[in-house]
Amino acid sequence: MIDRVDLWIVIIGLGIGSFGLRFVFLGLVGDRPLPAWLMRHLRYTAVSVLPALVMPLI
Numbered sequence: 001m002i003d004r005v006d007l008w009i010v011i012i013g014l015g016i017g018s019f020g021l022r023f024v025f026l027g028l029v030g031d032r033p034l035p036a037w038l039m040r041h042l043r044y045t046a047v048s049v050l051p052a053l054v055m056p057l058i
Helices: 004-028 036-042 045-057
Strands: none
């Protein structure tokens, strides 16, 4: 069994990591225009995520 202190350290660490990852994209890159090549690749993100969600159900 995991100790309560260790559990809270893991939870807080994951929360800080999640916040940091989101802040990098929304806070630091959010107001800058993205390059054309990146926008071209991001256009296919939704098309590739939907089959990845549906396929395990089949």
